[in-house]
Every structure is written in C-alpha cells, then in structure tokens.
Amino acid sequence: MGWRPLRLVLPLVAFALVFAAAGCGGGGSSGGGDNGGDMVFGTAADPVVLDGALVSDGESLRAIDQMFEGLVTLKPGTTEVVPALATSWKADPAGTSWTFNLREGVKFHDGTDFNAAAVCYNFDRWYNFKGPFQQQSATYYWQTVFGGFSDKKTPSLYKSCEAKDDKTVVINLTKPSASFLGALALTNFTIASPEALKEFDADKGSVDEETGFKPTGTYGTEHPTGTGPFKFVSWTRGDRLVMERNEDYWGDKAHIDKLIFRPIADNAARLQALQNGEIQGYDLVEPQDINTIKGDDSLQILDRPAFNVGYVTINQKVKPFDNLKVRQAVAAGLDRQSVVDNFYAGRGQLATQFMPPSLEGYADDVQEYTYDPAKAKQLLQQAGVQTPLKVDFWYPTDISRPYMPDPKRNFEAFAASLNKSGFQVVPHSAPWSPDYVGRVDEGTAGGLNLIGWTGDFGDPDNFIGTFFQQPTDQFGFENKELFGLLDRAERETDSAKRIDLYKEANREIMKFLPGVPYVNTEPALAFNSNIKGYVPSPVSLEQFSSVEIEGQ
C-alpha cells in the first residue's frame, strides 16, 4: 500500500492550516503611531515620479499633493483660489507683473528655508527645461499654461521671476493673463526645496538613441522635498508609498500619523481589499459597485463634484453644418436626457453648456435645448436642406472614459433619435488609440462625433478657452466675436469681471452651438465609515491632512 506520499502530505496540510489559523485576521491593523493612527489608501497604480514638474498622471499628482504646496491652492472641494505659500498677491495695472507676499517661517522638509529665492529657483528651473524635458509627456502643464521655454522655440507666457526680498517675489509675464493664477494651484507648480533638487540631481539624465530618456538622479524617487503636511518616508514600487505627518508644518498639522498609498490596479480587487480591511479607502469606484458599498454600514461613498463634459462635436467644415439652423436641428434631434438617465448608472447629470456647474463662469441662463423630433425636421426645412439629411457620425471603440463609459451605447441611442428627426446617420468608428482622437483633432471624423474632456485645473479657460478661443480643425469655424470675447476673459485680472465675461461666453456658445454638450459625471470614492474629514475636489486636489480616523 503506498501510504508514503500521504505521510508527507498530511503534515504539510496540517502545517498550512496552522499557518492560516495562527495568523488570524487578514486585514492590516490601523494601530501604532502616536495618536492619529495610520491610514492605507488604495490607488489605481504607482506614481511615475514624485517631481511635480515632470508628471501629468493622476497617481503622481495625488502623492505630490500631500507633500508639496504652491503659492496658492484651492479651497477644499471648490475651484476657488485661496492663499497657500503666498498670503496675498496683486497684479500691476498692465496685468503682466504679479507680486506675491510670501508666508514667513515656513521650512522645507529638509530644514532649509522657504523664501522668494526658492520660488524663483523653481520657476526658472521649469522655464529652462531642455531636450526630453520639453516633451508633452513630461511637462504637459507648463506648456498648457505658459507655452514655451527659455530657448524661445515657441513663445512663452513666462518672462522672469524676481526675488525682491525674502518674502516678496514678482513673476513677470509676457502678456496679461488671469488664468495663470488658477493654474498656479496646479500640483505641477508646487515649490520644491532648491537644495534637494540640486543635491539629488533632479534634472540629470541621459538621452540614448536606442532606449530614450534615462533619469539618473534620485530626487523624484527617493528624496521629494516640499513644505506640505506630509513628509516622504519610503517608496517600494508595486507595494507601497509611505508618508508621515510633518511635525514642523506651518499650518494645521495632519491628524493621521502615517499615510500609505497602495497600488491595486484591478477595480474588483480594490473593493475586496476595502471590504477586508486591507485598505481604508480608494478612488475610482466603478458605478456597478456603488450600491454594494452603500448597502454596507461599515463603508461610505463620497461624491466628487463633476469636472468633465461629454459632448457631440459639430464640424462646421462639413456642409451644411455651417448653417446655424442645421446645428439647432441636431440639438433638437438628440435625446440627451435619456442617454444620461440610462447609460450612466445614476452618476450623470444633463449638461447645459461646455463646462461643469462647479466651475465659476457657469451660466444658469444659457439657451437650453430639448429633444423634439418635429422641431428638428422643421428647422431642417427652414434651412432648405433635403431630408433625410445624411450625416457621418463617428464614435470610438475599445475605450471607456469617465464622461462616456460606453461610447457605442451612447452612439446607438443618439443615432436612433437623430434618425427620427430628419437625419440619416451613417455610422463610423475607430479604435480610441491611436486613430480616433487624432481624427477628431484633425477634423476628419465626420460631421458629428462623440468626445469629451476632463478639466485639468479650476479655470473656465481650461474648458471653453481650450475649445473655442481660436480656430480649430475639430470644430471648423471662425467666429471672431467669440474668439475675442474669450481672449478678453482670459486676460481680465478683476475676478468678478472675469466671471461675468465667461458667463457671457457660455451664453454665446450655446447660441452659436459649435457642438452639443450632454453630460457631466460625478466620480465616486469609497471609504470606511470611520474615516472623516476627506473633502472630494472637482479637480481631484484632495488633502489627507484633514482626515481623521474616528475611534483613534
């Protein structure tokens, strides 16, 4: 009888069971530390690098937000600019010279002083980026806000920085811009310790023909040094990013002792980790998991205010869409409400303009359009076009975007409603990457196409300025009044006047109808019920320093 193998196996199995029993409890404990407790947060991926100037991915920004601060920041949960490292600021009458009064007594995590020289060091560092650092994949936000660099290959909004004295710094621009203030709240313009940047070779790297850019310094991977409420402790990729409370912080100190970011790519795995207590919160909750989480008393859902817009582009280079009545017919022929109600798992709101409601400059009194097939047909008749009007309508495949979780379903519903409204839709599709976005940009995606936008920073310029301040191939029109209006709004330094100008722009846009916006969506975060004080922000600028673990 061959019992020998069994004799080996039984002890092994018993051993294994003892392991499992001995280490009872799968979750991570949240004890330890002085008093606030430790918190583990589930992220979707590792950050790329912890240097604000060189990143644009959400996870890098999230981590950097906890350790770094800029001259200004946003009031939690809003897009309102408030003081941070600068206590007050003023622009000169020309609007090109901005003077900032800096907060005193602030130190970087390495003990060096924060002052005007440090601010200028940072700005000049960004302005002087060369070579691979000038690529969009590295410095997207500098280029979006300021344009070019010191080599003057493209014009730059930035001119220079002067440290008048330790606590006064002046930033000179090449032309007036008021959106630059809101942009300064971006994580990419947070101030790092010049000593650390130098000591750890933040800008060193080699460019290899064969293998591309190789960073060689350790600043962004081992020594990120800011002024924020959390300090860097350690980073093991694929495992954890550990930060601890900055005891020398100038403002309200963080409550929790250690903050740990844990990358878990799979959405279902993140949810199970939360249910099992291995993490105490996570971002990017899938719509289908929201009810599960809401139904669990030990968990909670927090809503992030909408900061995106899904819309239908109307390309006016494609006739007869250059005719306003035809565009109005499109607006009347799209059943937007039912798409929003049915395909967004309750997380969508009908959009009335090309900006989300949380953004200043949003106008409550824009012209609104409702689904009315009869009216659409009437408008087409008035425009003098043959019905049914053939239209090439494009949508992307192989993709899910926050403002468009299922492009095909949106498309099918829209096509059906258009077909009832005097149109004849010819469907076209292409994979999102690489073809679709390129086509939309170049204006070769038919007369109508489905696309959207998630805002980068809390300024209306980032939405309607990006879309409509200059002629584009995507929308194919020249409207000098609208361009001029948006130019004026971008440059207006008086914030009340600026908001009014943007409201007017929104009214104009919805009369001119270069496209039809239809949805804003609210992303969701999930936490343990005992996590208090987390304030979701429309631009995902969220501080863990205000978080408290109840019962600690």
Add this chain to the structure above:
Amino acid sequence: MLRFVVRRLLLLIPILLGLSVLVFVWIRALPGGPAEALLGERATPESIRQIEDQYGLNKPVYVQYWSYVSTVARGDLGTSVTTRRPVAEEIEQRFPATVELTIAAMIFAVSLGVPLGFIAAKKYGGPADHASLVVTLLGISMPIFFLAILLKYVFAVRLGLLPTVGRIDPLIDISHPTNFYTIDALLNGNLNAFWDVTKHLILPAIALGSIPLAIIARITRASVLDVQNEDYVRTARAKGLSPRVVDQRHIFRNALLPIVTIVGLQAGLLLSGAVLTETVFAFPGMGTWLVTAIKGRDFPVLQGGILFVSLIFVLINLLVDVAYAFINPRIRVS
C-alpha cells in the same frame, strides 16, 4: 553529459536572436505606439512626433533593431516608457515575486497532485479514482479568475482568515535585499513578517496551482498505472518484497520520469507570469507588468521582458532534460 549541456546552451543564442526579431517586429505591427498610449486625449500629432523622435520610432525597423541589439549587447535592456525606469531594474523587482508565487503554487500542486494521482492509480476503477477524476476536471475547467475571486470571498471577506491583495501587510516594514519577500523576512529576523508574507501567498498559490494540480494528478495516475503492470514489478512481488518496498523502490521511482517532465514544464509556464492570478490578487509580478506594457505599447519593456521570460523558459527546459538524464541512467549513455 557535459557536451549535451554545452550544446543546448549554445543553441540558446540562435533561439534568443530569433525570438528578439519576432518580438521586435510583432509589437511594431500593433496599431499605435507609446506616444498615443501615454497622452490619451491630449495627444496631438506634434506630441506624438516628439516621442517617436526621442525613441527613434520613425526610423526603419532594421535600423531600430540593430540599435536595440547593440544596446542589449552592452548589457542595457532599455528604459520603460511609462515608468522611466531601467527595464532591468523592473525585472529585478518583478521576477522574484513571480518566482515566489510559482514555487508556492508548485508546492501546492505537487504535494496534493502526486498523492492524489498515486492513490487514484492504486485504487484504479474504485470510488477514490472517480473522485479524483472529478476534482481534477474541476481544477482544469474552472477559470482561474473565478476561482480566485471565490477563494478571496470565502477566506478573506467572509472568514477574515487571509489577505486579498499584495505580497505583504503595508504596515509591516522590512528591508528587501533580495526581493524574495520570504527570504527578506527571514534575513530581517522578523518571523511575524515571514508568516504575513506566507499568508499572502496561500490564496494566489491555490488559485494558480489548481491547473498544474489537475495535470500532475492525471499524469501521475497514468504513469503509475503504466509502471504497475510492468514485468519487473511482478517479479519484485513474486520475490516476496513487501508492498511498501515495491511501491517505493520500483513503482514510484520509475513512474517519476514523466511527472518530473510535467512539473518542470508547468513551472516554466508559470514563470512567464500568471496574469489572471496576479491581477485579481494585485500581486506585482511579471504577468501584470507585461500586460500593462502591451496596453501602453511600452516597447522597451515588451522587448526586454519577453526576451527574459523566453530565456528562463528555455533554461528550465534544459534543466528538465538534465534531470531526466539523471533519473534515467539509460539516457545518459546516449
């Protein structure tokens, strides 16, 4: 024997060269490149061109290939486009994770599969045999990710016995001299960490090992059945040897050959990365790394990673053949 091994090692060179050409050409046949993947909606023709220039992607394929080969010959596997880290460094971190998971899964598969197959063969045709058939069929047919989610739900979420994600509790701090977390824990003298790392390996090992378990059990059963009916076994029994001695000295040893081959091949397969298991358990191994690289069109990672995995697989095959020669003296002579 030595000549045999040397000859096989020399064969590695043309194999790897051929593979590198295949990988190189194939990934460039995929639509889109790292630029579009990195930039998404913000990709403009200009930004795409910038990245292509930087990585030399708009040069002819044979020029790119030659640059690549000369760089690898210098020992440089390139830099990841998405993380900007050397590919070699990422392998250094990811591969030990995959090895640990593979070893754990194989321990599970072998320690249960061999006895299961052995018993099924000894009790041929009986209820034990049929039961083992059912178990093995279940193992092969159930999708790994489904089994994984089920295991997590039962043992973690409901029973709270085991963790669901990662390799170690985020609040346990140890240094990582080897990146094999079990060894690292022992080197740190931290037994609590060692238990914790082991706990994190249990569920993924069961999920991943379910298929090898089924295969090993079936092969063991077939092999034992084969050997049982050989003449020399009948002779041994006729000589009066006890059943246990017959089992150990004659049946088991001779049945071992196909089992060793299968175990080796299964291990080789697992070492190429268990994508489904790693995804569900957020286990940072080679599998998720390579799949993410495909989606992100990270050419350097795909080139370096696939080449590395192929090298490992070929070496494992060589090891299996050498082990085979050791176990079976007749093969050594030829």
